[in-house]
Amino acid sequence: MEEKQKFIDHISSGYQPKGPYIYLGAAMHEGVTIPEAAVKIPLKMMNRHGLIAGATGTGKSKTLQILAENLSEQGVPVLLMDVKGDLSGIAKPSNGESFLHERHNKIGFPFEAKAAPVEILSISEQKGVRLRATVSEFGPVLLSRILDVTSTQAGIMAIIFKYCDDNHLPLLDLKDLKKVLQYATDEGREEIEKEYGRISSASTGAILRKIVSLEQQGAELFFGERSFDVKDLTRKDENGQGFVNIFRLTDIQDKPALFSTFMLSLLAEIYTTFPEKGDSEKPELVMFIDEAHLIFDQASKALLNQIESIIKLIRSKxxxxxxxxxxxxDVPSEVLGQLGLKIQHALRAFTAKDRKAIKLTAENYPISEFYDTKNEITTLGTGEALVSALDEKGRPGPLAATMLRAPMSRMDILTGQELDEIIDHSKLAEKYNKEIDRESAYEILSEKINEAEEEQAKEKAKSERKTVTKSSSRKHTTTEGAIIKVLTSATFIRGVMGVLNKLIK
Structure with missing residues (x-):
């Protein structure tokens, strides 16, 4: 009993906040769940970032679902990146299967079925509220990092944006940017170089190829109008619950450049738009990025640095x-060092590489007198995890092997009809799903080029008419001269006179 009480006191020292909290579950000791050792995460610490990790099938997505629905219930809006397509069930209450009640009996916490208010968002051809951003909003620096261009090419991008600003050429989508680059290489080269300096056609060609590569991943659907206002991610329903905004990303798993582009633009826009908050009782917005390696895979060093910088700074918002x-x-060490909450599900040690990874993972958690962390990671069951969190004062709490609570919402996807109903009743869909294609750089420069070509054609035709007239006049004069020359020649006169003499005789 003394050992059990000592364990309860140990867990309670870090997981009994006085303010609002999220109940995660009950800690386990020597394979036994102890309801009195409740694991509660202070709501005010949920803006300190976090990690949910573990092998396939260990319950990561359900843990994400637990956190999202509980944040929503406490009035905190949530943004979910649904790469696998298995998170939409949060819009419907759980069916309340018997095994859910059994789990909650073990942790000593009543089970309740609830749904959360949901918006379905999309940046691809899938159904949902369409998210877009203009090329101008990205700016030359961010766009250069996304395209992974050289410093020389980045300088040309800066010139292109400056030229468009000075000449009132809106850069809305990728066809606008491509048109300006083509114009700077051909018809407008002299005009631009006179004002802004020399532009290499080899560099513009390289940039164009990078843009085409991005287009092949579906980026043309993302760039354009109407631009999404990130403040719409912080909406609450009539009951004060925060909306859970679910991005459907199931068709871009093989398009990491598009995913990185979208994520970076979204984070940058949130950082520049949201006001400074400092320490508050609850976050303004919490984002969950499923399959997070997609952000970091194939990303350039410049892009990684940009992501790391924003993650470090965005907490203050x-x-x-x-x-x-x-x-x-899968997450860079510079980012891992910024995380306040870590939820580690089981990892499997099938190979030497796996065992090495488990050893490294165990070293990232606090040393505990109650757990052999390295061994614990390999023996956790589904829906169980090692939890390390910050207390209300920002201090690391004790390591807790936790039996997690069950989601209150459905642990399955929505049907096609249920998805359609949510989208049909969405106020955001009315706002953003109408495509706008106003006059921009593409149309303005196309018209300018057409006018120049028409003027050149007119000049050419005028020049050709003058040439024909001169040629005709020259030909007429030459013919007349030849006739006169013949008529006045001695041979012709002698011939005529001879004929006349014969007629007289």
Whole structure:
């Protein structure tokens, strides 16, 4: 009993906040769940970022679902990156299966079925509220990092944006940017170089190829109008619950450049738009990035640096970011060092590489007198996890092997009809799903080029008419001269006179 009480006191020292909290579950000791050792995460610490990691099938997505629905219930809007397509069920209450009640009996917490208000968002051809951003909003620096261009090419991008600003050429979508680059290489080269300096056609050609590569991943659907206002991510329903905004990303798993582009633009826009919050009782917005390795895979060093910088700074805006991935090593160490909450599900040691990864993972958690962390990671069951969190004062709490609560919402996807109903009743869909294609750089420069070509054609035709007239006049004069020359020649006169003499005789 003394050992049990000692364990309860140990867990309670870090997981009994006085203010609002999220109940995660009950800690386990020597394979036994102890309801008195409740694991509660202070709501005010949810903007300190976090990690949910573990092998396939260990319950990562359900843990994400638990956190999202509980944040929503406490009035905190949520943004979910649904890469696998298995999170939409949060819009419907759980069916309340018997095994859910059994789990909650073990942790000593009553089970309740609830749904959360949901918006379905999309940046691809899938149904949902369409998210877009203009090329101008990205700016030359961010766009150059996304395209991974050289410093020389980045300088040309800056010139292109400056030229468009000075000449009132809106850069809305990728066809606008491509048109300006083509214009700078051909018809407008002299005009631009006179004002802004020399532009290499080899560099513009390289930039165009990078843009085409991005287009092949579907980026043309993302760039354009109407631009999405990130403040719409912080909406609440009539009951004060925060909306859970679910991005359907199931068709871009093989398009990491598009995913990175979208994520970076979204984070940058949130950072520049949201006001400074400092320490508050709850976050303004919490983001969950499922399959987080997609952000970091194939990303350039410049792009990674940009992501790391924003993650370090965005916390002050009241925004928390949570990465969901199989292995913590999928996330750069610079980012891992910024995370306040870590939820580690089981990892499997099938190979020497797996064992090495488990050893490294265990070293990232606090040393505990109650757990052999390295061994614990390999023996956790489904819906169980090692939890390390910050207390209300920002201090690391004790390590807790936790039996997690069950989601209150459906642990399955919505049907096609249910998805359609949500989208049909969405106020955001009315606002953003109408495509706008106003006059921009593409149309203005196309008209300018057409006018120049028409003027050239007129000049050419005029020049050709003058040439024909001169040629005709020259030909007429030459003919007359030849006739006169013949008529006045001695041979012709002698011939005529001879004929006349014969007629007289």
């Amino acid at each position: 009241g925004v928390g970011i949570y990465f969901v991935t199989q292995n913590p090593t």
